Amino acid sequence: MSAGGQRMNRRMAILLCLAGLLGLVPGGGRAAEVGMARIMAATDLHYLSPSLYQGSDVFLAALRRGDGKLTQHSDVLLQALLDEVRHQQPDALILTGDLTFNGEKQSHLELAAALRAFAEETGIPVRVIPGNHDILIADAHAFFQGGWAGTATITEAEFGEIYAGLVGATPDAGYSTVLRANERAWVALLDVGVYTKDASIPFGVCREAHNRFLQQTLAEAEEAGALVVTCTHQNLLDQTSFNPESFGVWYPGVLHQLLRESPASARLNLSGHIHAQHIVTQDGLTDAATGALSVSPHLYAMVTVDPDGEVTYSAQPLCDAHLPEGFQAMSRQWFRSITIDKDRPQTAAFGVSAEEEEKLLDFAGDFNAAFFAGTLREEREALMASPGYAAWKRLTEVASFARYMDQLMDEAEQDCRYWENGPYLSPAQ
Numbered sequence: 001m002s003a004g005g006q007r008m009n010r011r012m013a014i015l016l017c018l019a020g021l022l023g024l025v026p027g028g029g030r031a032a033e034v035g036m037a038r039i040m041a042a043t044d045l046h047y048l049s050p051s052l053y054q055g056s057d058v059f060l061a062a063l064r065r066g067d068g069k070l071t072q073h074s075d076v077l078l079q080a081l082l083d084e085v086r087h088q089q090p091d092a093l094i095l096t097g098d099l100t101f102n103g104e105k106q107s108h109l110e111l112a113a114a115l116r117a118f119a120e121e122t123g124i125p126v127r128v129i130p131g132n133h134d135i136l137i138a139d140a141h142a143f144f145q146g147g148w149a150g151t152a153t154i155t156e157a158e159f160g161e162i163y164a165g166l167v168g169a170t171p172d173a174g175y176s177t178v179l180r181a182n183e184r185a186w187v188a189l190l191d192v193g194v195y196t197k198d199a200s201i202p203f204g205v206c207r208e209a210h211n212r213f214l215q216q217t218l219a220e221a222e223e224a225g226a227l228v229v230t231c232t233h234q235n236l237l238d239q240t241s242f243n244p245e246s247f248g249v250w251y252p253g254v255l256h257q258l259l260r261e262s263p264a265s266a267r268l269n270l271s272g273h274i275h276a277q278h279i280v281t282q283d284g285l286t287d288a289a290t291g292a293l294s295v296s297p298h299l300y301a302m303v304t305v306d307p308d309g310e311v312t313y314s315a316q317p318l319c320d321a322h323l324p325e326g327f328q329a330m331s332r333q334w335f336r337s338i339t340i341d342k343d344r345p346q347t348a349a350f351g352v353s354a355e356e357e358e359k360l361l362d363f364a365g366d367f368n369a370a371f372f373a374g375t376l377r378e379e380r381e382a383l384m385a386s387p388g389y390a391a392w393k394r395l396t397e398v399a400s401f402a403r404y405m406d407q408l409m410d411e412a413e414q415d416c417r418y419w420e421n422g423p424y425l426s427p428a429q
């Protein structure tokens with residue numbers, strides 16, 4: 001997509017956000033008239049019940065050593081997401097896993113109640129699938145002043161009970177299900193999680209039952225003249241050359257083939273798990289990993305499916321209007337500072353001057369923020385012109401971060417917030 005096209009998309013996202021607030025964006029009514037489906041998707045909310053951490057110094061200290069999630073405000077993020085959905089009035093809302101911080105039963109109960117009440121109030125269907133932080137999590141903790149203690153997590157069966165009305169189920173394929181956003185746009189949610197006797201494993205596994213489920217769904221969609229967008233928690237394609245196997249779905253061969261070859265496939269999979277906003281396309285199949293809702297800049301995705309088979313994916317931050325004043329700036333600062341704190345021991349070991357070290361750390365903070373926000377391609381030139389980049393280049397031989405940043409910038413060729421298919425994907429052809 002051209003730079004002009006990107007500018008247009010950003011402008012469209014802002015207009016959609018503003019128009020939604022004014023009640024001008026088509027709700028289900030107008031979308032239904034033109035037959036266009038609008039599906040909102042978010043992932044990795046990592047909701048934590050405030051009752052499990054409020055007033056705990058230990059909790060905040062643990063978060064500061066974490067991966068940049070703003071979990072101390074996950075209740076604010078949940079409400080902001082629901083406000084955004086209320087104003088955008090999509091045909092469906094999908095949450096693709098890691099619904100809770102670490103599988104606490106209390107967090108699940110509160111989240112499910114909020115989602116169910118929202119769906120009943122608005123009439124907007126909501127569907128969820130679990131992620132690797134939702135079921136049988138040994139790290140489910142309650143925090144208090146000076147310490148923490150274990151708290152109840154949930155089993156795979158309890159997940160279905162708690163999220164009744166918000167999940168489907170498929171034999172041997174967990175909570176995999178189909179949501180028909182409208183007559184031309186279906187969403188197939190694939191639960192590829194593996195929940196063993198006492199733990200969830202980080203990667204997904206595609207089993208025979210998933211293949212059968214998708215094959216049948218695509219056949220039915222073809223018959224009905226619908227396009228199918230799929231969802232998984234883990235990535236269906238490797239997002240970067242650095243991604244370990246734990247980020248992906250194992251044994252995806254048949255799934256890939258079905259999605260590439262079926263005329264009913266939108267050839268778009270929505271995922272999450274890596275917390276960064278990133279899109280990759282391989283041999284005509286696209287995996288769009290939406291950035292974690294729990295991490296700056298708190299992105300969600302809007303997928304549109306036109307009656308003529310054109311499909312778009314667009315990721316955008318939660319509207320400032322739905323967040324407390326200064327929230328996004330505060331969150332970015334939180335995320336940058338955690339990156340910098342993590343990198344400080346490494347930079348201190350290089351034996352550079354204090355001034356040089358600050359350049360290194362400033363750059364690492366900006367680089368990581370851009371990568372997670374999905375704007376590395378757009379910010380690449382400015383980053384490479386900064387004094388911090390030159391400082392890292394002087395350390396290429398000894399610093400693994402220097403090689404990591406160069407490789408990710410080399411790979412940053414695709415728009416990581418926006419994707420659209422071509423008219424060749426129309427199921428009518």
Ligand SMILES: [Fe+2]
Pocket residue numbers: 044046098131133273275292
């Ligand atoms: Fe996550």
